[in-house]
Amino acid sequence: xxxxxxxxxxxxxxxxxxxxxxxxxxxxxxxxxxxxxxxxxxxxxxxxxxxxxxxxxxxxxxxxxxxxxxxxxxxxxxxxxxxxxxxxxxxxxxxxxxxxxxxxxxxxxxxxxxxxxxxxxxxxxxxxxxxxxxxxxxxxxxxxxxxxxxxxxxxxxxxxxxxxxxxxxxxxxxxxxxxxxxxxxxxxxxxxxxxxxxxxxxxxxxxxxxxxxxxxxxxxxxxxxxxxxxxxxxxxxxxxxxxxxxxxxxxxxxxxxxxxxxxxxxxxxxxxxxxxxxxxxxxxxxxxxxxxxxxxxxxxxxxxxxxxxxxxxxxxxxxxxxxxxxxxxxxxxxxxxxxxxxxxxxxxxxxxxxxxxxxxxxxxxxxxxxxxxxxxxxxxxxxxxxxxxxxxxxxxxxxxxxxxxxxxxxxxxxxxxxxxxxxx
Numbered sequence: 038x039x040x041x042x043x044x045x046x047x048x049x050x051x052x053x054x055x056x057x058x059x060x061x062x063x064x065x066x067x068x069x070x071x072x073x074x075x076x077x078x079x080x081x082x083x084x085x086x087x088x089x090x091x092x093x094x095x096x097x098x099x100x101x102x103x104x105x106x107x108x109x110x111x112x113x114x115x116x117x118x119x120x121x122x123x124x125x126x127x128x129x130x131x132x133x134x135x136x137x138x139x140x141x142x143x144x145x146x147x148x149x150x151x152x153x154x155x156x157x158x159x160x161x162x163x164x165x166x167x168x169x170x171x172x173x174x175x176x177x178x179x180x181x182x183x184x185x186x187x188x189x190x191x192x193x194x195x196x197x198x199x200x201x202x203x204x205x206x207x208x209x210x211x212x213x214x215x216x217x218x219x220x221x222x223x224x225x226x227x228x229x230x231x232x233x234x235x236x237x238x239x240x241x242x243x244x245x246x247x248x249x250x251x252x253x254x255x256x257x258x259x260x261x262x263x264x265x266x267x268x269x270x271x272x273x274x275x276x277x278x279x280x281x282x283x284x285x286x287x288x289x290x291x292x293x294x295x296x297x298x299x300x301x302x303x304x305x306x307x308x309x310x311x312x313x314x315x316x317x318x319x320x321x322x323x324x325x326x327x328x329x330x331x332x333x334x335x336x337x338x339x340x341x342x343x344x345x346x347x348x349x350x351x352x353x354x355x356x357x358x359x360x361x362x363x364x365x366x367x368x369x370x371x372x373x374x375x376x377x378x379x380x381x382x383x384x385x386x387x388x389x390x391x392x393x394x395x396x397x398x399x400x401x402x403x404x405x406x407x408x409x410x411x412x413x414x415x416x417x418x419x420x421x422x423x424x425x426x427x428x429x430x431x432x433x434x435x436x437x438x439x440x441x442x443x444x445x446x447x448x449x450x451x452x453x454x455x456x457x458x459x460x461x
Contacts, residue, residue: 077171078117078154081305081324086424086443087410089346089377089390090328092175092301100448101154115445117154119171123147141180141297148175148301159321164312167321171305179295179332189288196281203275214266221259228252290337299342300329324350326373335381342379346392348372357400358433370397371431375406386412394429402434418449 079085079101101117123146135142152171159167208214231249235241241249306323326348333341350373355366375392393405408426415421422445428438 077150077173077303077305078119078152078169078307079115079171080303080326081171081307081322082154082156082159082167082169083307083322083429084115084154084156084443086408086422086445087377087388087390088373088392088406088408089344089375090173090301090303091330091342091344091377091379091388092178092299092328099152102446102448115154115156117152119150119152121148121150123149137181137186137292139181139183139186141177143176144178145174145176148173148178150174152305159309162311166310166313167307168310169305169307171303173301173303175299175301177298177300179297179299181292181295182334185288185291185294189285189292192281192285192288196285199278199281200275207270207275208267211266211270214263214270217259217263217266221256221263224252224256224259228256287337294335294337294340296332296334296340298329298331299344300327302327303348320353322350322352324348330377337383339380339382342381344377344379346373346375346377352431355401355431357431359400360434364400366398366400369401371395371401372397384414386410386414392429394431396431402430404430404437406437420447421445422447 077090080088080090099117099119101119102115150173152169152173154169154171156167159165228249231241231245231252235245302325304323304325307321308318309321311317326346328344328346330342330344335341350371352366352369352371355369357364357366371394373392373394375390377388377390379386379388388410389408390410391405391407393403395403406427406429408424410422410424412420412422422443424443424445426441428441430436430438
């Protein structure tokens with residue numbers, strides 16, 4: 038008879054978990070739902086909807102499709118993909134205690150994300166294609182509210198007790214199963230009586246030995262019948278408590294809210310290819326950056342996060358227009374610094390950011406960018422966003438560029454994961 042033992046593994050009657058008895062994993066934990074971050078490749082190409090990224094758990098695989106304000110009438114030419122190698126290596130079985138920890142831990146490999154991107158018509162040149170490779174990982178990811186974790190543990194214990202009670206009631210009320218148990222008990226009793234009558238060092242009479250072997254066969258046959266009947270019963274779902282399911286869903290949503298210090302690192306490089314030819318390729322820029330901030334405790338309904346960013350970009354060449362001449366700047370560096378405020382309200386995220394860019398060259402006029410972003414998660418790991426703001430001016434004096442609008446779609450792919458739960 039299968040029975041759910043809390044210390045070994047328990048059944049959750051709530052999405053994204055699906056119940057499975059007598060194993061030490063909870064099924065279908067969709068950790069992709071925790072965040073679908075912007076691909077770092079878009080950042081180094083200069084087409085990112087947000088310059089300051091909020092550190093979050095990366096999806097197994099993300100497809101990013103983007104269109105810009107100057108080509109809404111055409112098919113999108115900005116594409117990106119991002120994947121997390123962890124999911125394809127040791128991510129097959131996860132530990133609930135680690136994934137939903139009440140401590141802020143550093144797990145570089147767990148959050149390492151690799152991204153690739155391409156932009157058509159880069160730099161305003163119709164036949165210029167820009168390709169980029171980006172990397173990012175979290176140093177600090179925030180932590181789970183201890184009170185939320187305790188509440189969820191208590192509900193899981195309650196669900197396990199309810200499951201076991203319903204299991205006992207179903208099995209004890211099944212006439213076929215109970216009749217098989219009675220038969221098995223009768224055969225075991227008869228086998229024991231024969232064994233007591235004939236000790237191991239004594240010889241059984243022929244008829245008794247035959248009966249003894251028959252009883253052994255009947256015991257095995259009955260045991261097989263019990264297993265078969267138990268399987269038939271297990272294939273029939275037990276009734277669920279709607280109220281308990283609702284409580285578990287609400288408690289699970291609170292576990293997705295991480296608060297505390299958050300910190301990530303990123304790096305990437307982008308190359309331009311005119312007419313997609315290798316002999317016409319050149320480095321656009323390469324850079325390293327970090328985002329650091331703090332998320333307030335909040336709840337499953339809303340949460341504030343405040344972030345700062347610092348990064349360094351290296352440009353191989355910059356054709357720069359001064360007031361009365363155009364110059365070619367070789368090997369130019371630039372330093373960015375900025376801040377961002379993010380408000381998450383259920384499935385909607387809105388933010389405002391401001392950055393200042395200082396070029397490490399006497400001819401380069403410092404520039405800035407102010408940008409607003411609205412992101413809506415219409416399913417567990419899929420989102421659509423709109424970004425609007427002025428852009429940095431890396432090509433001429435005279436202040437930042439005009440308003441730039443991006444519309445994009447992020448599609449997180451990957452199946453649910455097993456997660457090991459240990460009762461506390």
